[in-house]
Amino acid sequence: xxxxxxxxxxxxxxxxxxxxxxxxxxxxxxxxxxxxxxxxxxxxxxxxxxxxxxxxxxxxxxxxxxxxxxxxxxxxxxxxxxxxxxxxxxxxxxxxxxxxxxxxxxxxxxxxxxxxxxxxxxxxxxxxxxxxxxxxxxxxxxxxxxxxxxxxxxxxxxxxxxxxxxx
Ligand code: ADP
Numbered sequence: 001x002x003x004x005x006x007x008x009x010x011x012x013x014x015x016x017x018x019x020x021x022x023x024x025x026x027x028x029x030x031x032x033x034x035x036x037x038x039x040x041x042x043x044x045x046x047x048x049x050x051x052x053x054x055x056x057x058x059x060x061x062x063x064x065x066x067x068x069x070x071x072x073x074x075x076x077x078x079x080x081x082x083x084x085x086x087x088x089x090x091x092x093x094x095x096x097x098x099x100x101x102x103x104x105x106x107x108x109x110x111x112x113x114x115x116x117x118x119x120x121x122x123x124x125x126x127x128x129x130x131x132x133x134x135x136x137x138x139x140x141x142x143x144x145x146x147x148x149x150x151x152x153x154x155x156x157x158x159x160x161x162x163x164x165x166x167x
Contacts, residue, residue: 016123057146
């Protein structure tokens with residue numbers, strides 16, 4: 001049984017993430033999406049909201065589940081007895097950070113393998129932060145988000161703007 005972990009912030013999940021999830025589900029027996037709790041970035045959505053949106057979006061994949069983790073990814077992998085990390089690559093700009101992270105994870109635990117999946121070209125420019133920026137300024141990009149995610153995003157941004165909360 002080959003299980004892989006797909007870690008990230010998923011703030012919120014986009015069609016770029018979904019593309020990687022769907023392709024990973026075709027390669028591995030089981031995929032655990034691991035949502036990072038202790039990111040240095042201030043998230044728009046709470047961890048519970050990010051998990052909820054991912055669960056709704058991945059309902060159709062029976063071998064995919066959603067969990068959360070904090071601390072070092074390699075420690076989380078050890079508790080799960082998993083040694084495969086999936087990461088998506090968009091542009092060359094992703095590469096440097098991903099490269100050093102993969103090497104560092106391997107240094108921390110030698111049996112860890114990071115599997116990189118190249119994005120589909122239609123999602124190469126897509127990131128959660130771009131989506132948030134577009135929606136914050138009233139733009140819409142429905143086809144880049146899983147069904148249901150858009151309505152949550154619009155509501156969340158409206159409530160943040162109403163309460164003048166920074167995000
Ligand atoms: P992180 O903060 O860990 O980068 P993200 O949620 O931004 O978390 O991304 C999680 C993973 O998904 C990363 O490997 C990232 O490169 C990948 N990813 C994000 N957007 C896309 C996309 N449009 N196409 C392919 N991979 C993507």
